[in-house]
Amino acid sequence: MIKVFKLPDLGEGLTESEIVAWLVAPGDEVTLNQHIADVETAKAVVELPSPFAGVVSVLHQPAGVVVHVGEPIVSFDIGGDADTLDAGADAGAVDAAAQAPAPAPVPAAASVPAAATAPAEKREANLVGYGPAVERGGHPQRRLRPGVGPLGAAESAASTQTVVAGVDQVTPAAASAGQPAAASVAERPRSTPPVRALARDLGIDLRTVTGTGRDGLITRDDVSAHLTQSVPATGLPATAPDRSGPEAFERETRSPIKSLRKLTAKAMVQSAFTAPHVTEFLTIDVTPTVELLDSLRADRAFADAGIGILAVVAKALCLAVGRTPAVNTRWDEPAGEIVQFHDVNLGIAAATPRGLLVPNIVDADRLDLRGLAAAIAELTTAARAGTTAPAALSGGTVTITNIGVFGIDAGTPILNPGEAAILAMGAIRLRPWEYRGTVALRKVLTLSLSFDHRLVDGEQGSRFLADIGTILADPARVLTMV
Structure with a gap:
């Protein structure tokens, strides 16, 4: 029995994915839930498990191809009779096909759909998470060239195309090698x-x-x-x-233009032309914070904690949100409401080989400095490895982007859609600075805060940025703020 596996809906409303790599080949025996492919959505690289145990019959799409949800990607031979069943197909469409009148005679290159004639009790219900095949205008189903498999390998002369629930398949059949050339006219x-x-x-x-x-x-x-x-x-x-x-x-x-780049572009355009951005800058002497970090690294209790300047800025931001909650809000246009978040889901912008990702730390305001450092390290490692779960890329309430790692002093960051504020931290520079009535070389940092002026007034944005600066310039001041 041949089972056809269609690309499932991987969540977050994504309609297409790119097959990054196949981990199996035709003829390989696989087990249930075995990792058979890596697929890249617009947000992350996802491991695709096998929904069947059996032998790989056909790989319908090669690596590097963008496939729409509901399109067939691989078929399995699980033994048993010769029926061809469809995993992830629309059960209603299969039933309708079974009840339809007998089709007109077809050329030798095609056979009567096996799924359409199979008894109702032999058909499978939808697998959870596997959406129905979608009718997409302007996106014709891919067809395979006669005698050529999806990976470029020549198929046997006994292979032919069988229509299964409206989708072209390649299954063993009795087509002859002398198939008319006219069958390939409509092929791309x-x-x-x-x-x-x-x-x-x-x-x-x-x-x-x-x-x-x-x-x-x-x-x-x-x-x-x-x-x-x-x-x-x-x-x-x-x-x-x-x-x-x-x-x-x-x-x-x-x-x-595809995957993450397409999603990022859409989100940035939407944010830039929807929310009225205002950006403020603050340059501060962070020498006391740098000295604090040096002392923590020398302390046995914190030597392996990996606490850096980003974790300290993140903690300062969470504390400042408590004093200016307006920066932790969202503008809900359809509902005509301002949504006030009671917890801080802190987004950390991460540059990856695939592009910009902004995974977030849930309830970051409830973590201490060590916990924030560990969470940041975990998020950025996963983002750069391409293993970030789609759920971790949504639900953020405020974001930090560290442009200082690229040697940049300041910028005007664009808001993550649905958020009221984003803080950019620049590079720490050794500069001449006024210190206790004289000029001395000090560690100086510039902060850039962009906020949605519909939600955050200038006074609120300024107070929020000043609070962060105060904590970084004198960490002991935290005692007067909590």
Whole structure:
């Protein structure tokens, strides 16, 4: 029995994911819940478990492809009869298919849908978390080239396409090698997203391009070669520029906007053009805080705590929120309400190879300095490794971004959507500074606070920033503030 596994809804309302890597291959035997692939959503890299125990039959999508929720990604042979069942399909759609009139005769290249004729008692109900296949206008289902598997390996002549609940599948059938060539007319040419983007920009129809890559894959060189044979619709010269001389290099590289970059861009545009941003700056002498950190590192009780300047700033921010709760709010436009949060879920902006992530520490205001340091280390490590859970990337109430690690003194950070304030901490510099009536070299830090002026007045924002500065300039002052 063949079981078809469709890409599930991985939560947070995400509609697509990129297959980063397959950990199995056709013919491999897998167990239930075995880690079979890494998939990248717009927020994190997620381990995908197998919903079946059996043998991998077909990998429908190669690594590096963005797949929509509800599209088939892998089929399993779990033994038993020859029925083909669909994991994650819309049960209603399967029932409707079973009750539909008998279809008209079809070419030899297709067979009667096995799932459509299977008795109702043999069909599976939806798996929890596996949404129905979605009708997406403008996103036709991918089709496989005849005789070519999804990973580029030639399939046997006995392989054919079987329609299962409206989705193209490849299952063993009795199709012959002499299948008519007309069956491939509607297929999309095999290429990568950057090549498709290049062809689109040049006005080239990829169906007219001959692919020279592996198993007919169309490459950038194929598109360039096609350009020399005809004048494209864009009116560009019929001959490609000479790249054989001293300037034999690419002028530009194009890559698709996807995953985290797409999500970040959308969120930043929404925030910048929805919330009226105000940014204030405060430069302070943090020499006493630096000396405090040095003394903690020399103390056996704190030597392994890993407490740094970010943890101290985080603690100072949590204390300051208690004195100015307006910075820990959210503007709820649909409800016409201001939401006041009673706890601080502190977002920590982390630069990762995938882009910017802002995981948050739940109830950060309830943690001591050691607890904050440990939580920050755990969050940033997970973010850079790409293992942050999607739930940790939502629900923040106020954020810190440490631009000082890049040698930057100050900036105007954009609010994380749904938050009222974000604090940027710059680099600590050794500068001449007024100290006890004279000039001395001191450790100086600039803080930048952006806030939503709908929620936070100038006086409130200024008092909040001043409180943080007071704690960092003289940590002993905390005793007068709590």
